[in-house]
Amino acid sequence: MAAANESITKDMFLPAELDQSANEKISGEVVSVWKDAFRRFVQNKGAVASLIIVIAIVLMALIGPHLNNYGPTDQDLNRSNLPPRIAALSWLPFFSGKEDGIDVYQQHGIKKDFWFGTDQLGRDLWSRTWDGTQISLIIALIATLVDVFIGVTYGGISGYFGGRTDNILQRILEIISGIPSLVWIILLILVMKPGLIPITIAIMATNWIAMARIVRGEMLKLKNQEFVLASTSLGASHSRIIFKHMIPNSLGMIIINTMFSIPSAIFFEAFLSFIGLGIREPQASLGSLINSGYEVLQLHPYQTVYPGLVICLLLIAFNLIGNGLRDAFDPKLRH
Known part of the structure; x- marks a missing residue:
């Protein structure tokens, strides 16, 4: 009780020794937007696995046709419709070289293996599948890059610019998007022969519309920000403000939409080739290979399985990568 009754004096308190410079120190690590997005993307296992699959398919598209001695257009009717056979994996039903219990290779007197089998003209499906994947990826890449630039x-x-400029450009956009893509294709086929260039132009004709609308929305959101007003007050030109300040700040959305545009272009090319409006023989694409295999699907299903598997992996992988990038760049999803 005596201690409780002691009076509190000024001598009992001492000033705390504080370093004023400590207030200026940043407690955490400084992380840029891109570094933070990369960290969050790497944490997405599905997106990383999809990226590995896409890289593997691209590498196989480049080196796959050169891994054996058969070109994608080499024909030999003596080896037509051979099932897949890999000597080291012959214990597996899919690579045994047998159909209905019959060794087709022994029946035709063929000793060499065809890893994905052959088609009706005796062409090696391994070479044609990877060569077709290469063409499909080239079409999708060119179309997507041009779409990004235009969009x-x-x-x-x-x-x-908004106002009248925005009104006129958006009405033009609505007119273009109002015409179905298939109509654009048919019009181009009437003018040009089916092939690589017409199908690429056809995909580019309408795919940029989604990118243009997304970038327009970003511009409307950013053009009243402080950094834009500061650049305007300093006398920066319109082109510099758009391409040096506003577009870089929209780069996350552009990258995400680009990753979704690539599988869309691949699917569109495959669809057009499947219905006979795309790549023609003897060239091969994933869509034309599926179309050729569809004709003998009940007798030789392997001719459709392998190009179908490649296109499914590409579409799923690119979509998962796009989802991963969207989650990485979206600040609302940060924990």
């Missing part, structure tokens, strides 16, 4: 430029100008 970003068109959407950036429309959203930045």
Whole structure:
């Protein structure tokens, strides 16, 4: 009780020794937007696995046709419709070289293996599958890059200037999007022969519309931000503000939409080739290979399985990568 009754004096308190410079120190690690997005993308196991699958397919598309002695257009009717056979995996039913219990290779007197089998003209499906994958990826890549360029430029100008410019450009956009893509294809086929260039142009004709609308929305959101107003007050030109300040700040959305555009272009090419409006013989694409195998699906299903498996892996993998990038760049999903 005596201690409780002691009076509190000023001598009992001493000033705390504080370093004023400590207030200026940042307690955590400084992480840039791109580094943070990369960390969060790597944590997405599905997206990383999909990226590995895409890289593996691209590598096989480049080196696959050169792994054996058969070109994608080499024909030999003596080896037509051979089932897949790999000597080291002959214990597996899918690579035994047998159909209905009959050794087709022994029946035709063929000693060499065809890993994916052959088609009706005796062409090696291994070489044709990877060569077709290469063509499909080239078409999708060219179409997507051009779509990004047109869509970003068109959407950036429309959203930045607004007013009458935006109104006119958006009405043009609505007219173009109102015409079905298949109509564009048929019109191009009437003018040009089916092939690599017409199908690429056809995909580019309408795929950029989604990118333009997304970039326009980003421009409308960013053009009233402080950094844009500061650049305007310093006398920066319109082109510099759009392409040096606003587009880089929209790069996350552009990358995400690009990753979704690639599988869309691959599927569109496969669909057109499947219905006979795309790649023609003797060239091969994934869609044309599926179309050829569809004709003998009940007798020789392997001719459809392998190109179908490749296109399914590409579509699923690119979509998962797009989802992973969307989650990585979206600040609302940060924990």
